[in-house]
Amino acid sequence: MGARVNTAAAGTANWVDERTSIGGFVKFFARKLFPDHWSFMLGEIALYSFVVLLLSGVFLTAFFVPSMTIVEYDGPLATMQGVEMSEAFASTLHMSFEVPGGLLMRQIHHWSALLFTAAIVTHMARVFFTGAFRKPRELNWLVGFTLMILSLAAGFSGYSLPDDVLSGNGLRIIEGVTRSIPIVGEYISYWIFGGEFPGEILIPRLFTMHVLLVPGLILVLVALHLFLVFLHKHTQYPGGGRKDTNVVGLPLFPVYTAKAGGFFFVVFGIIALVAAIFTINPVWNYGPYDPSPVSAGTQPDWYILFVDGALRLMPGWLFDIIPMEWEFWGYTLSLNILIPALILPGLFFGFLALYPWIEAWATGDRGEKHVLDRPRNAPVRTGIGVALISFYVILVMEGSNDIIANLFHLSLNDLTYFFRIGIFVIPALAFWITRRLAIGLQRKDRELVLHGKETGRIVRHEHGEYQEVHEPLTDQERWILVSYDDIAPLEIEPEYNDRGVRRKGYRWDHFKQRLSRIYFEKRISPVTPEELAEAQHAHH
Amino acid sequence: MSTTENPTSHESEHTTPESFEDPGLPYHRPRRADVDPKAEKKAERQVAALFAVSIVGTIVAIGSYMALDMTDEIDSIRFVNMMIGLGIFLAMIGIGFGAIHWAKTLMRDHEMVEERHALRSSEESRAGAIQNLKDGVEDSGISGVKRRPVLVGTGLSALLLAPLAVLWPQIGNMGADWNTSNFGHTMWRKGMRLTRDPDGTPIKASDVTIGSAFHVIPEGLNELEHHKIEEKAKAVVLLLRLDPRDLKIPDDRKDWSFDGIVAYSKICTHVGCPVALYEQQTHHLLCPCHQSTFDVSDGAKVVFGPAKRPLPQLPIAVDDEGYIIAQSDFHEPIGPSYWTRLKDTSDGMHADDSEGSSH
Numbered sequence: 026m027g028a029r030v031n032t033a034a035a036g037t038a039n040w041v042d043e044r045t046s047i048g049g050f051v052k053f054f055a056r057k058l059f060p061d062h063w064s065f066m067l068g069e070i071a072l073y074s075f076v077v078l079l080l081s082g083v084f085l086t087a088f089f090v091p092s093m094t095i096v097e098y099d100g101p102l103a104t105m106q107g108v109e110m111s112e113a114f115a116s117t118l119h120m121s122f123e124v125p126g127g128l129l130m131r132q133i134h135h136w137s138a139l140l141f142t143a144a145i146v147t148h149m150a151r152v153f154f155t156g157a158f159r160k161p162r163e164l165n166w167l168v169g170f171t172l173m174i175l176s177l178a179a180g181f182s183g184y185s186l187p188d189d190v191l192s193g194n195g196l197r198i199i200e201g202v203t204r205s206i207p208i209v210g211e212y213i214s215y216w217i218f219g220g221e222f223p224g225e226i227l228i229p230r231l232f233t234m235h236v237l238l239v240p241g242l243i244l245v246l247v248a249l250h251l252f253l254v255f256l257h258k259h260t261q262y263p264g265g266g267r268k269d270t271n272v273v274g275l276p277l278f279p280v281y282t283a284k285a286g287g288f289f290f291v292v293f294g295i296i297a298l299v300a301a302i303f304t305i306n307p308v309w310n311y312g313p314y315d316p317s318p319v320s321a322g323t324q325p326d327w328y329i330l331f332v333d334g335a336l337r338l339m340p341g342w343l344f345d346i347i348p349m350e351w352e353f354w355g356y357t358l359s360l361n362i363l364i365p366a367l368i369l370p371g372l373f374f375g376f377l378a379l380y381p382w383i384e385a386w387a388t389g390d391r392g393e394k395h396v397l398d399r400p401r402n403a404p405v406r407t408g409i410g411v412a413l414i415s416f417y418v419i420l421v422m423e424g425s426n427d428i429i430a431n432l433f434h435l436s437l438n439d440l441t442y443f444f445r446i447g448i449f450v451i452p453a454l455a456f457w458i459t460r461r462l463a464i465g466l467q468r469k470d471r472e473l474v475l476h477g478k479e480t481g482r483i484v485r486h487e488h489g490e491y492q493e494v495h496e497p498l499t500d501q502e503r504w505i506l507v508s509y510d511d512i513a514p515l516e517i518e519p520e521y522n523d524r525g526v527r528r529k530g531y532r533w534d535h536f537k538q539r540l541s542r543i544y545f546e547k548r549i550s551p552v553t554p555e556e557l558a559e560a561q562h563a564h565h
Numbered sequence: 566m567s568t569t570e571n572p573t574s575h576e577s578e579h580t581t582p583e584s585f586e587d588p589g590l591p592y593h594r595p596r597r598a599d600v601d602p603k604a605e606k607k608a609e610r611q612v613a614a615l616f617a618v619s620i621v622g623t624i625v626a627i628g629s630y631m632a633l634d635m636t637d638e639i640d641s642i643r644f645v646n647m648m649i650g651l652g653i654f655l656a657m658i659g660i661g662f663g664a665i666h667w668a669k670t671l672m673r674d675h676e677m678v679e680e681r682h683a684l685r686s687s688e689e690s691r692a693g694a695i696q697n698l699k700d701g702v703e704d705s706g707i708s709g710v711k712r713r714p715v716l717v718g719t720g721l722s723a724l725l726l727a728p729l730a731v732l733w734p735q736i737g738n739m740g741a742d743w744n745t746s747n748f749g750h751t752m753w754r755k756g757m758r759l760t761r762d763p764d765g766t767p768i769k770a771s772d773v774t775i776g777s778a779f780h781v782i783p784e785g786l787n788e789l790e791h792h793k794i795e796e797k798a799k800a801v802v803l804l805l806r807l808d809p810r811d812l813k814i815p816d817d818r819k820d821w822s823f824d825g826i827v828a829y830s831k832i833c834t835h836v837g838c839p840v841a842l843y844e845q846q847t848h849h850l851l852c853p854c855h856q857s858t859f860d861v862s863d864g865a866k867v868v869f870g871p872a873k874r875p876l877p878q879l880p881i882a883v884d885d886e887g888y889i890i891a892q893s894d895f896h897e898p899i900g901p902s903y904w905t906r907l908k909d910t911s912d913g914m915h916a917d918d919s920e921g922s923s924h
Contacts, residue, residue: 058679101637122642125635129646129653161684194838197798198854201836201901204748211745211903220741221748221795222837258681266590272679273590280672287664294658301650316798317762317780317831319839319853336836337855341873350873350902359902361871362836395681427856437856438869500588507585554581 059281060261060274064151069285071144072247073292074137078179081134082236088120088127089113091186091232093225102309110313113188113228118309132300138183139305140296142176142328149173153380153410155397157260160390163381165253168246170378175243177328182235184326187306188228191323193314197222198336205362223314262397263508265501269395324425331417334424335365338444377413386537387544389515401470402509404463405544412456419448467549470506474498474552475560497561507551515541590676598670608670615663622655749898749909751783751799753879758784759804759828759889767888768804773826778843779804781828783891799899801831801839802879804889805861807848813863821880826889828879829865830899833857835872837901850876874902 042048059065092112098105100115101122120127149169152158158166185192200222203214219226258272267273275281312318325333341349341361349361376383384406400407422429423444430437477495485491498506517534521527597604629648635641686694703709707717758767762780765787773779781802789796809825821827829850833840838854848862857870865876877899880892897910 056677058677061676101642102639122639123635125630125633125645126649127646128642129650132646133650194854197838198836204901204903205836207904211748211905212740212743214903215740215743215745216736219739221792222798223794224741257684258679264591265588266678268587270681272681273676274679275674275676280668280674283664283668283672287661287668290657290659290661291665292661294654294656294661297650297653297657301647301654314794315763316794317782317801317839317841319841323853333855336871339871341835341857341867341871348873349871352907355907356904357902357906358904359873361873362901365871366836393681393683427853441856441870501591504585504588508587553583554585558581 054255055278056276057255057258058272058274058276059259060267060272062262064155065259066288067144067148067151069288070292071141071148073289074141074144074296075243075247076289077137077293077296078134078141079240081130081137082240084127084130085120085134086236088116088124089186089232090116091229093188093223093228105309105312108313111188111228113186114308114313117187117189121309129297129300132303132305133296134183135305136300136303137296138180139326139328140292142173142180142326145169145173145176146328149377150410150414154400154407155260155262156384156394156403156406157397158381159394160385161257161393162253162260163385165250165257166381167378168250168253170374172243172246172250174374175239175246179235179239179243180326180328182231182239184306184329185231186228186235187308188314189308190311190314190318190320191306191308191325193223193316194319194323195325195329196227197316198333202336202362202366205359206367207356207358207363223316258395260395260397263399263505265504267396269393272395324428327421330424331420332366332370332424334420334422334426334444335369336362337426337441338420338423338448339365340445373413373416383540384544387515387540388512389537389541390510390512396508398509399505401463401466404460404467404548407463408456408460411459412452415455416448416452419444419451464547464549471549471552474503474506475557509551511548511550512545514538514545590678593675596670596674605671608666612663612667612671615659615666617659619656619659619663622652622657622659624652626652626656628652745903745905746909748900748903748906751894751899752786752789752796753783753800753891753894755891755893756884757891758884759802759881759891760784760786762801763787769887770823770826770883770889771887773804773806773889775806775808775825776845777806778845780831780841799832802828803831803840803843803850804828804881805843807862811848811862815864818864818878818880820882821878821892823881823883823889826881827861828881828889828891829859829861829876830879830895831876832900833872834867834874834876834899835870835901840876 038048090112094112095109096112096115098108098110098115098118100106100118102118105118117131121131122128152166152169181195185196200214200218203217204210206213214222217227217230218224219230259274261267261273264273311320311323324330339349339361343349349359349364351358351360398406400410423441426440426444427437429435430440477497480494480496482494483491484494515534515538517531517538518528520531520535598608599605626649629645629652633641633645633648635645706713759779759781760767760783762782765782765784767784768779768781781804782797783800786793786797786800804826805828806824806826812822812825812827814822831839831841833852833854835852835855835857838852840850840852840857840859842851842853843849843861844851848860849868850859850861850865851857852870852872855871857872858868859865859872859876860868865878867873867875877895877897879895881889882892884890898906
């Protein structure tokens with residue numbers, strides 16, 4: 026039996042190889058090494074939830090009718106009997122209540138969309154805080170960044186398809202924001218909606234975007250993302266034997282095939298469990314889109330909350346005197362919409378996309394970086410990351426301020442006033458505190474290296490002195506604490522040469538130097554062997 | 566080194582190196598299943614059991630699909646879905662945990678080392694690449710001895726322009742008639758009755774008691790053959806009655822209300838959500854989307870939130886039968902702002918003037 030299977034496998038392999046020379050690929054891939062760390066699973070979760078999205082999405086397309094033609098509901102749902110609704114909404118109800126497993130598939134699809142975006146954001150945070158975006162991975166950071174933006178587009182376009190009251194109001198907000206764009210806004214709105222809001226064509230257009238354009242782009246970019254991961258080989262956390270010139274790990278086949286492959290089933294299983302038990306987006310409670318009603322306490326999906334929060338945060342009148350919507354020469358400029366909905370996300374995402382270059386200017390380091398940073402060893406970067414997160418979280422909280430106000434019996438207006446100030450103060454504080462914490466942790470690491478671990482054993486010496494016994498670190502433990510880059514601020518050439526002629530490119534260099542000082546002026550250098558020897562000498 | 570907090574520049578002793586030495590890969594600790602045949606057997610049984618769980622899950626999922634009947638009861642529908650979901654959960658999680666457990670306990674876990682190679686191509690292949698490109702450029706005549714600038718120029722122009730042949734008609738068609746001045750008008754006309762949303766029954770002034778609020782659509786909206794939802798999206802109105810003593814009315818709007826009854830556009834001037842929450846005590850209208858708050862006792866002025874402009878007011882009157890009617894369309898575009906909003910504002914005024922005098 027075994028021999029026969031082997032011959033069959035060999036025959037098939039031979040057949041395929043003679044037509045594709047796949048042997049070389051298999052040789053290259055099969056024993057490729059991957060380092061092990063739990064945080065490397067975050068990207069996998071994103072990938073696997075995307076696969077689940079594709080699988081469940083195919084099921085949904087078999088029943089969903091992307092049409093805004095108005096029909097009268099006639100189905101098992103008593104509360105909707107005879108209600109006028111678009112075919113999109115009616116078919117959503119049909120697949121939920123008349124197709125066995127349809128409701129489950131909708132919920133699997135929606136839950137995995139939420140997980141997809143969440144996993145992408147968390148994965149991005151991991152890459153940021155460990156410095157995995159540094160050379161040679163800057164391009165892959167951009168690919169990942171684009172994937173994050175596309176995941177938002179995929180999520181929003183899908184959320185809008187059922188054509189219910191909630192998503193319809195979401196689209197109306199999009200329409201309002203689009204209109205606020207100077208000069209061309211009205212026309213972009215007409216272009217998107219095929220005329221006035223809501224029109225009769227938007228759902229089919231969104232459908233094409235949601236099932237073809239966006240997932241197609243995501244697929245291509247995921248392929249590119251993974252190709253670059255293979256090309257660069259995975260990063261690794263610091264540890265004995267791990268260098269910028271090697272990769273230490275376990276082979277793709279069989280260990281990672283089993284672990285990562287198995288993990289796909291775990292992700293799928295957990296999504297199925299959540300979808301089986303917890304209702305999400307019960308559009309039958311909201312009703313079909315009607316421009317008139319809206320209910321309090323309704324929220325968009327979590328990944329859009331920050332835009333909603335920014336829109337809520339921005340006052341229409343600054344200090345009740347300065348209007349944030351300007352009228353001049355007969356034109357209207359709505360800064361109260363443009364700033365929170367377009368300019369602010371633009372700056373936020375622009376900064377994120379460019380971050381690898383900003384840091385590269387500051388370090389001036391041209392080498393390939395394959396060993397990750399422990400976040401504490403990059404205090405300014407970690408501070409910036411936490412500041413960005415706190416900024417984002419404030420917007421998300423402002424986007425749910427009505428729910429927070431309700432839950433904690435606070436005044437809605439006071440909350441908004443608080444966040445209006447907080448959006449400036451809290452990220453700055455978060456930066457400062459995080460940076461101090463990181464430096465504190467680095468100091469603690471130095472202590473550990475120099476004086477060893479506390480053992481809790483107190484010894485009394487002959488002359489009566491009490492001392493706690495410290496146990497020195499092992500070579501492995503010490504190596505993790507001392508093997509990080511000690512980067513000094515950039516030194517640049519002077520502005521004028523010895524003949525008093527101003528040097529070209531000085532201003533750019535000067536900018537980089539100032540940036541570099543922000544990053545590295547205050548830093549904790551790793552312990553040197555000499556310092557350790559001195560410390561040990563002092564002990565005895 | 567400049568300002569390090571921990572200056573390290575002491576005179577170095579000759580015996581200590583500059584930096585610590587990499588201790589190399591840590592010692593590999595064998596797992597229990599590596600050394601204990603019993604543990605190995607146990608792990609094997611656990612993996613097999615997990616795979617069996619998956620098979621059971623598949624049976625549960627398919628069995629639930631086939632055996633359970635969905636009635637019109639929501640609960641039964643939910644139950645079928647839940648059972649299929651739990652089946653899928655077991656089917657997936659069994660394989661997943663089984664495979665991971667197998668990898669973690671039984672597969673060889675000795676870490677291996679692979680060297681990385683710099684990504685930069687070798688000097689030789691770089692030079693080769695440049696030479697190849699140069700040769701190609703020379704052969705094509707893009708530059709070099711036989712330069713053909715006319716071909717390059719026309720070719721590039723053609724390439725840049727050709728997409729327009731497809732995109733222009735496509736984009737051109739996507740915006741219907743591009744008549745964005747539609748933003749400036751609604752279907753309200755002089756004499757049109759204010760009717761209840763959604764059934765369309767007219768409202769008598771006497772029905773509107775002090776403190777009450779009506780969600781209003783124009784008479785005839787429900788009978789529209791085309792663009793019903795677009796018209797509704799612009800024309801919805803909130804009709805409220807306040808104690809006339811609480812109501813501040815500017816001089817130019819003296820005849821826009823009737824005995825404390827006022828009508829305001831329901832569409833928020835921020836980004837267009839329906840301003841649906843009325844707080845009777847404070848006369849405040851709140852938009853649930855972004856919490857713009859309007860004071861209806863004072864011309865629907867913004868008192869809080871991101872909106873800048875008051876809600877547009879619909880001038881109303883009462884007809885001979887006692888029903889509330891509109892005097893005209895709104896005098897300004899309703900809803901969110903846009904670049905040419907003020908132009909549509911003056912247009913709207915002209916249209917109203919030409920339609921006749923008010924009451």
